[in-house]
Amino acid sequence: MHSCEAGDPAGLAIRDGTPDDIGALQALILEHGPNRWNHLPVDEVRTHVAGIADDRTGAVVTEAGSAIVAVVTYEATDAFERYQPSARAGVAQGHVCEAVVHRDHVGRGIGARLLRAAVARLQALGCVDIYIERHEQNAASAGMMRKAGFIVVDSFADPARRAHGSGRTTVCRMQCAC
Structure with missing residues (x-):
């Protein structure tokens, strides 16, 4: 899957991640993702992103010039069954x-746009309910998720x-209008 969408007002384009992007995506996540709120074990991140090569993992990315400056990864799962409506x-x-999102590009709405793009990809796979997790106190992630339409479920x-901080995970869900 490889498509382009219109860029944001700053001219940044969204496209699907490809196997050729795996190294750059791993580097971006491991360099710009860690903070006191994020759980990013190196081996798990590398394995997860490597799943792009065999379609276990999907990704949407934003580029500035030829550099990837933001990524959202996604997958179909049954891990959130306990939150599913009956x-x-x-x-x-x-x-x-x-x-x-690369720290030089934070605060421009790129993360929320990528979240919406990832949701669209998951909808195309037949997923109606989309879940995302964050540290309960991660205000930046909470804002990005809220902008994209996610609501807290637990x-x-x-x-x-x-x-x-609180040592708590917050699970958010978006129910797609299908």
């Missing part, structure tokens, strides 16, 4: 996995992944 029990859910203690 009418859609057993239906695959979408999961937005990583959402990282927060729970998650000390293994959330070593700072």
Whole structure:
């Protein structure tokens, strides 16, 4: 899958990630994603992004010139079944996995636009409910998710992944109008 969409007002284009992007995406996530709120184990990130090569993982990216400056990765899953409305029990859910914007491009709405693009890709795969997780206190991620249309469905203690602040993960869902 490789398509282009209109760029934002600053001329940044959104396109699908490809296997040729794997190294750049891993580097972007591992360099610009870590902060006290994000759980980004290096081996898990590398394995997840490498899944682009065999379509286990999808990605949408934004480029400035020839450099990738933002990425959102996604996948179809059943990991959020406990949050599914009963009418859609057993239906695959979408999961937005990583959402990282290069620090020089933060605050321009790029992350929210990429989230919406990832949701569209997941809808095309037949996913009606799309889930995303964040640290409960990660205000930047919360704002980006809210702008993209996600609502909070749960927060729970998650000390293994959330070593700072409240130590809680917040799960958000977007129900697509299909």
